[in-house]
Amino acid sequence: MSIPMNNVISINDLDRAEIERFLAAAEDIESLSRTEQHNLLQGHVLATLFFEPSTRTRLSFQTAMQRLGGSIINLNKQASSLKKGETAYDTGKVVSGYADIAVVRSPHEGAARMFAENTGVPIINGGDGANQHPTQTLLDLYTIQQAFDGIDELKIGLLGDLKYGRTVHSLAHALSHFDVSLRLISPEQTKMPRQIVDELDNVEETNELEIDNLDVLYATRIQEERFPDRQEYEKVRGAYILDKETVWDMQDDAILMHPLPRVNEITPDVDDLPQAQYFTQARNGVPMRMAIIAELMGVDY
Numbered sequence: 001m002s003i004p005m006n007n008v009i010s011i012n013d014l015d016r017a018e019i020e021r022f023l024a025a026a027e028d029i030e031s032l033s034r035t036e037q038h039n040l041l042q043g044h045v046l047a048t049l050f051f052e053p054s055t056r057t058r059l060s061f062q063t064a065m066q067r068l069g070g071s072i073i074n075l076n077k078q079a080s081s082l083k084k085g086e087t088a089y090d091t092g093k094v095v096s097g098y099a100d101i102a103v104v105r106s107p108h109e110g111a112a113r114m115f116a117e118n119t120g121v122p123i124i125n126g127g128d129g130a131n132q133h134p135t136q137t138l139l140d141l142y143t144i145q146q147a148f149d150g151i152d153e154l155k156i157g158l159l160g161d162l163k164y165g166r167t168v169h170s171l172a173h174a175l176s177h178f179d180v181s182l183r184l185i186s187p188e189q190t191k192m193p194r195q196i197v198d199e200l201d202n203v204e205e206t207n208e209l210e211i212d213n214l215d216v217l218y219a220t221r222i223q224e225e226r227f228p229d230r231q232e233y234e235k236v237r238g239a240y241i242l243d244k245e246t247v248w249d250m251q252d253d254a255i256l257m258h259p260l261p262r263v264n265e266i267t268p269d270v271d272d273l274p275q276a277q278y279f280t281q282a283r284n285g286v287p288m289r290m291a292i293i294a295e296l297m298g299v300d301y
């Protein structure tokens with residue numbers, strides 16, 4: 001199957017049917033044998049252009065491309081000509097002469113779109129500032145779908161830094177295509193931006209940690225690096241800590257997700273509880289990103 005699309009820049013560019021096609025594609029690609037996967041993109045090159053720190057997004061895209069039989073080139077920001085004053089724009093232009101497809105992460109909102117408009121290869125947004133992280137959302141939805149066999153009818157809580165967290169911005173928008181009810185749990189200072197809340201039908205906002213009747217709780221890190229004022233960050237750091245006792249109160253079949261990295265939002269003793277699904281979620285980055293690369297490269301499988 002093939003999705004006629006050149007770039008993945010914003011989740012807002014995808015409708016429900018397109019989201020569902022990515023979910024199905026990840027399932028299909030995961031069910032292929034390693035050899036079948038390896039035959040799909042031999043000889044092709046993926047560039048990872050990360051102008052901001054990353055562990056999961058970069059490594060899972062690199063793993064995904066290698067599982068597809070392709071290879072990767074990675075921009076090391078510290079050791080590149082960016083250090084000599086070269087612009088990200090020039091770097092992108094040059095790298096698109098080497099690679100067939102690129103993933104871009106930047107602290108600047110709109111950076112991935114700028115790359116898409118100026119380079120000749122498909123561009124995937126690996127996170128642009130506090131704006132969007134669409135591939136994280138696709139793997140988040142894949143994780144929810146795998147746990148519940150569907151997404152409609154679920155009660156989903158988003159917790160923590162809903163103001164600066166790009167994962168929850170993309171996820172909330174994507175969930176507006178599904179028949180879910182959303183509870184947005186955050187301190188006053190890190191509430192979800194109004195324009196996103198306005199897109200949602202069945203939504204409530206609170207600062208109380210009410211999680212006992214949720215099917216999914218999606219916790220996030222307070223995005224320290226995006227606060228203009230350190231004192232504002234200090235006011236909300238540690239606002240919610242999910243420990244074993246707290247998560248114990250969730251429904252038995254509920255799932256606790258987190259895009260990671262966690263700082264102190266989830267204590268390590270939660271990891272053994274059946275609700276804890278954040279490492280499975282991180283692992284799901286590989287099949288979903290294989291599907292995204294394969295779809296953008298127009299591979300049939």
Ligand code: NCD
Pocket residue numbers: 056057127133136166167220221259260261
């Ligand atoms: C997130 C990000 O970079 O936005 N991490 C990720 O990609 N899994 C979340 C975060 O940094 O808090």
